[in-house]
Amino acid sequence: MTLWTSRDAVAATGGRATRDFAVTGVSIDTRTIQPGDLFVALQAARDGHDFVAQALEKGATAALVSRLPEGVPEDAPLLVVPEVLAALEALGRAGRARMRGKVIAITGSVGKTSTKEMARIALTGQGNIHAAEASYNNHWGVPLTLARMPEDTDFAIVEIGMNHPGEIEPLARIARPHVAMITTVAAAHLEAFGAIEGIAREKGAVFRGLTQPGTAIIPEDLPVTQLLRDCADAAGALVIGFGQQGMAKPLKAETVDGATPVRARVLGETADFTLASAGTHFVMNAVGVLAALSAAGADVQKAAKHLSDWRPPLGRGAVEVLGGIRLIDDAYNSNPTSLSAGLATLARLTGGRRVAILGDMLELGPDEIAMHADMATDPSMLAVDLVHTAGPLMRALHEALPRDKRGLHAETAAELAARAGDLVAPGDIVLVKGSKSSKVSTVVDALRRTSQSTPPGERTA
Structure with a gap:
């Protein structure tokens, strides 16, 4: 066509x-x-x-x-x-202008891509769906997504990201979403923003691109929730909160063998689904997705049914059986909030020794060393048996941990990967997490080379 x-x-x-x-x-x-x-x-x-x-x-x-x-x-x-680039932006604007369906924009410090994929899969069977590929969420990724959008699209899901102040609003104005969702606000890219409030304001700028009337889907229970509400109010948006106290909230979510059956209340409607993940952050984002899809006019019951088909992308929390271990591959990105979520996922899985293999969290600003050390007091660390670390920043966590939890420390992920056979033992449940630039994914690769892998998506635990 x-x-x-x-x-x-x-x-x-x-x-x-x-x-x-x-x-x-x-x-x-x-x-x-x-x-x-x-x-x-x-x-x-x-x-x-x-x-x-x-x-x-x-x-x-x-x-x-x-x-x-x-x-x-x-x-x-x-x-x-x-x-x-300006011509690509113009092509994206034209693609958006001729499309008569609904556009949903997703941004946030953590979980943009996995949440975008949740929305895409949840919309199965509800018309022609168009979504951003991979993590195409920057100054060329957003216009490229829109330029690729067929004219007869019924629902489009656009992912919007940022590294520096002033990036989100121009992209949101190109996308002109009917619904904009923020997954969460966390200490990511603090070097550029200085404080979490600056990150929240930048994320909240997505609402300035909303069509009128537009809907803002925001996470409840955050220290900056009110700031996000203020941003949405200033943009004239209808605000829907999701979280434990939101208009969209989980009523029940219990992990069983690595999967999580969920009952949620979404804008007065009860929906049941099962996520192939143990992560509560995935549960919250799934509830937010249902709220966003409802606001865009989709059928919530059909969407909830198809959420069960979603799987975490590789490197973003997918759980796989790898030889004699269970591996949580979350090596794509890391900051204190997402690491805490990853540790919580590890803590909920039962059946073996819990091992965390952690690379540096980057772009955290002047307090980065203290932020690494503070992870030693994360509540989920109580359930973790052993922590291996890689990188100069992670040395602070290594030294802050109780001696009985300290595993190996290496200055680079490559050094740790070279000792993959010493990191884990059969029966272990293993979390690998770090910022992409820390290259902790090399440890995942090494573990795969030394074990017989069951492909993700065929069997999860």
Whole structure:
């Protein structure tokens, strides 16, 4: 099905087409490009113009460029614009403008991608669904998601992220969501914001992009909940809280063998579902998702039924049987809030020794060492038997732990990974968690190499 004709793309971007074309997709990566795609020559770590010839050879119908790339003939199918990123943003705005369905935006310090996937899967059978790929939530990811959106989309789920002040509002204004959900506000990127209140204000800026009337889905029970409410009120949004005291809340959630049957009350409606996870943070986000979908006009009962089909993405809390151990792979990201949630998940699983393998939490600002040490007093640490640590910041936690809980410490995750066989024993329940840049995922890889893995999704525990 045609996504963009050259005429539509020219009208959206103000560019010049060298010839007529019709594309069926939009791509920024020649490694995954499909025949019929419009290749967008973004300038990032490398200049996308250097790959235009390759994209066309691999079947791209046309390329979005700001100049004639080297090795590309003048009569090649090109959409020439003054600046490629600005043109992609314009294409995203046009994609959003022509779509008549409902848009749901999801942001938060933790859980954006897993919550976006919950929403996508929960909407199964309720029309044409379009969602952001992977973690496409930044200055190019959001417009790319919208540029890829078919005109007949009934529900779109857009993920919006940030690293620095001022990033969320412009993306929200491009997406113009009908419903915006904040998963939580935590001490992430504190180097750029200075305090948790600054992070909350930045997250709350998502409400400024809401269509009118719009709905704000916010987490209750946070120290900054009122600040989020103030942001929503200032944007003229209807506010729905989710959490233990919210309009959407779990009534019952008990983990059994790693899965969690849940009964929830969502805007006056009772819904039952089972999550393939032991994490209470996943339960809360699932309840928030149901509130968001209800606000967008979806059927809550159908959505709850399909939540049972959701699985945590790799590296974000998925539980798998790995040889003789059970592994919680949460190595994609970490901050004090998400680490506390990960430890709570580990504490709820029973049947063996509980082992945590932890890499540095990054971008926490001047108090980062104290924040690492403070994790020794996290309530869930009482149930953890052994803690291995990697990284200069995690040394503070290693030294703060009681001696009987101290495992190995290494300055790098690679050093710890090299001793994978010494970290765990058959029967252990193992949490691996750290910021992505700490590369603690190398420990997960090492554990997989030394054990026989059951693929995630086939068997969970």
